[in-house]
Amino acid sequence: MHHYLIKRTAYLILTLVIASMFTFVVVNATPGEPAEVLARHLYIGLEEVAPPELIAEVSERYDLNKPLLQQYLEWVGGILHGDLGHSILFNKPVDRLLMLHLPPTILLTAVAMSFATIAGLVLGIYSALHQNKISDHIIRVGTIFSVSMPGFWVAVMLILVFSIWLGLTPVSGYSGPQYIILPAIALGLHTMASIIRIMRTSMLETMDKPFVTFAKAKGLPMRRVICSHACKNAFLPVLTVIGMSFGALLAGSVVIETIFSWPGIGAMLMKAISARDLVLIESTIMVIVFMFLIVNFVIDLLYHVIDPRITYE
Amino acid sequence: MNILEVSELNVAFPTRRGLVRASQNVNFSVKEGEICVLIGETGSGKSVIGQAVLHLLPQNARVSGSVRYAGEEILLISEQKFSRLRGHEISLIPQNPTGSLDPLMRCGQQVAEVLDVCGVPKEEHSSRTTSILSALSFSDPELVAASYPHELSGGMRQRLTTGIALAASPRLLVADEPTKGLDYAARKRTIEMFLNLKRRGTDSVLMITHDLELAEMIADQAGVLYSGELVEFGPAADVFSSPLHPYTKGLMAALPKNGMTPMPGMCPGLAQLPDGCYFHDRCPTPCEENHVHPLMHEVCGRQVRCSRC
Numbered sequence: 001m002h003h004y005l006i007k008r009t010a011y012l013i014l015t016l017v018i019a020s021m022f023t024f025v026v027v028n029a030t031p032g033e034p035a036e037v038l039a040r041h042l043y044i045g046l047e048e049v050a051p052p053e054l055i056a057e058v059s060e061r062y063d064l065n066k067p068l069l070q071q072y073l074e075w076v077g078g079i080l081h082g083d084l085g086h087s088i089l090f091n092k093p094v095d096r097l098l099m100l101h102l103p104p105t106i107l108l109t110a111v112a113m114s115f116a117t118i119a120g121l122v123l124g125i126y127s128a129l130h131q132n133k134i135s136d137h138i139i140r141v142g143t144i145f146s147v148s149m150p151g152f153w154v155a156v157m158l159i160l161v162f163s164i165w166l167g168l169t170p171v172s173g174y175s176g177p178q179y180i181i182l183p184a185i186a187l188g189l190h191t192m193a194s195i196i197r198i199m200r201t202s203m204l205e206t207m208d209k210p211f212v213t214f215a216k217a218k219g220l221p222m223r224r225v226i227c228s229h230a231c232k233n234a235f236l237p238v239l240t241v242i243g244m245s246f247g248a249l250l251a252g253s254v255v256i257e258t259i260f261s262w263p264g265i266g267a268m269l270m271k272a273i274s275a276r277d278l279v280l281i282e283s284t285i286m287v288i289v290f291m292f293l294i295v296n297f298v299i300d301l302l303y304h305v306i307d308p309r310i311t312y313e
Numbered sequence: 314m315n316i317l318e319v320s321e322l323n324v325a326f327p328t329r330r331g332l333v334r335a336s337q338n339v340n341f342s343v344k345e346g347e348i349c350v351l352i353g354e355t356g357s358g359k360s361v362i363g364q365a366v367l368h369l370l371p372q373n374a375r376v377s378g379s380v381r382y383a384g385e386e387i388l389l390i391s392e393q394k395f396s397r398l399r400g401h402e403i404s405l406i407p408q409n410p411t412g413s414l415d416p417l418m419r420c421g422q423q424v425a426e427v428l429d430v431c432g433v434p435k436e437e438h439s440s441r442t443t444s445i446l447s448a449l450s451f452s453d454p455e456l457v458a459a460s461y462p463h464e465l466s467g468g469m470r471q472r473l474t475t476g477i478a479l480a481a482s483p484r485l486l487v488a489d490e491p492t493k494g495l496d497y498a499a500r501k502r503t504i505e506m507f508l509n510l511k512r513r514g515t516d517s518v519l520m521i522t523h524d525l526e527l528a529e530m531i532a533d534q535a536g537v538l539y540s541g542e543l544v545e546f547g548p549a550a551d552v553f554s555s556p557l558h559p560y561t562k563g564l565m566a567a568l569p570k571n572g573m574t575p576m577p578g579m580c581p582g583l584a585q586l587p588d589g590c591y592f593h594d595r596c597p598t599p600c601e602e603n604h605v606h607p608l609m610h611e612v613c614g615r616q617v618r619c620s621r622c
Contacts, residue, residue: 210413214414214477217367218399218430219397219398219404220430222396224426307416308416308417
């Protein structure tokens with residue numbers, strides 16, 4: 001087990017190093033001279049053309065003239081010393097911004113994930129147990145719909161129906177529990193649909209397994225056959241989907257947070273990208289990657305807790 | 314007294330290629346304390362009989378006829394009523410011990426579930442489980458109870474599933490191909506276990522198998538199935554020593570000790586059964602009136618479905 005933990009930690013560090021290189025290269029290779037975009041965002045209007053002197057001044061002030069390798073090493077070196085850098089756009093240290101904006105994102109992702117998991121499992125099991133009945137068909141149509149519709153469209157439709165027509169929920173903002181309902185549904189719907197599909201298939205497969213037949217033959221009531229034998233075994237493949245979906249949720253939060261004016265890192269990242277606030281983009285992405293890796297690490301450990309056949313040597 | 318009476322049992326499955334009649338007008342009975350073996354090749358409809366008795370058929374199965382357990386009709390009763398019989402009155406020795414154990418549950422708990430169903434109080438579960446496991450000659454029952462199925466050997470799993478089936482001392486055991494897919498050693502142990510049951514003489518067993526050697530060793534009554542129908546049923550010693558139906562004769566001749574003479578042809582598909590005798594095409598001594606479906610009739614104390622006998 002110790003050996004496994006050491007190995008996993010080494011992989012985690014390696015992944016972070018590779019991710020930092022990718023992030024840095026991609027951010028710098030994005031079309032549009034960073035100094036020019038920054039100059040337009042900070043000093044003049046977005047639709048105006050920045051004069052060369054201003055671009056030169058901005059480059060000079062924010063060290064954008066230095067060779068890329070040097071910029072990269074300075075950024076990584078800072079992170080290793082616990083300094084995530086300084087945001088040009090907000091004129092604040094990145095760690096301060098993250099402390100402010102990370103909790104709303106973690107809250108939103110956690111609520112969306114819980115919603116997706118609970119609703120996904122319940123509907124997936126229900127659908128499997130009512131295979132080819134009307135309720136199963138309705139759930140399957142809903143699943144295909146949820147998987148195919150883009151998150152931003154779902155978000156706008158939810159606002160239209162629940163906030164504007166029915167007046168049940170606030171349109172956007174972050175000042176009470178009722179504000180999280182729509183963004184969490186909009187963010188989690190896609191994941192919920194994936195979980196329903198996997199759980200339904202897995203449940204149908206498990207219900208045909210000999211140990212389920214034998215559990216029935218033992219005289220266990222159907223409820224108990226399903227709860228203590230079938231569901232637990234059918235859940236294993238869903239766990240993988242949950243780990244993978246966490247990345248999709250973090251990525252989806254960028255759009256959803258912007259639509260619902262949710263003060264998370266997604267909305268902040270959106271602003272940072274349009275203004276080419278390089279250090280803020282890079283450091284925020286590194287934090288997201290780190291969270292994704294930690295969640296998947298925990299899920300790998302959960303496998304072992306649920307399935308005794310999996311051991312980590 | 315008959316513990317199990319199956320009469321006019323029909324099981325069919327609707328499929329795209331038509332109705333598959335897996336079992337047709339099957340009649341037989343199992344006496345208390347007797348071992349009744351149903352023999353047949355793959356696709357002869359022998360497993361669905363066991364599943365019908367235990368209410369384990371797939372949901373799309375169409376079932377008719379009658380199955381009486383200790384005089385009580387059980388075939389078409391509700392699942393709720395039937396689940397009271399499962400486990401403690403009628404239990405199953407499954408055909409695949411490895412697949413029949415829940416991989417995520419400790420073995421002791423899987424035994425204790427049966428005790429729970431029978432109303433044994435929770436605090437007695439662990440002591441009862443230990444005694445059940447030691448009766449199955451496990452040297453360290455506590456260790457086995459705390460293990461997961463994948464930590465046991467194939468033979469241990471076989472003993473464990475048998476132990477679970479016997480845990481509540483059921484009156485009728487249904488064994489569905491207990492030797493299928495087992496290696497030589499495990500098969501030998503299984504046969505010994507059934508010989509022990511036979512020696513004890515108190516258990517009633519309905520066994521379904523294609524293992525003719527096993528059947529010959531343990532059966533009191535034997536039935537031979539062909540294309541979903543019983544073609545011969547009677548005392549096992551007679552069926553094995555002097556088979557009457559040409560199909561039974563063919564099966565016996567195909568045994569290694571009888572010269573391993575294979576039977577020509579294949580059995581007809583269950584979706585397109587001929588009108589007359591199902592065995593006509595393969596029969597070494599075919600009769601002229603093949604368009605008439607032969608009925609079961611009694612010959613020398615046995616039931617045979619052949620117009621020649």
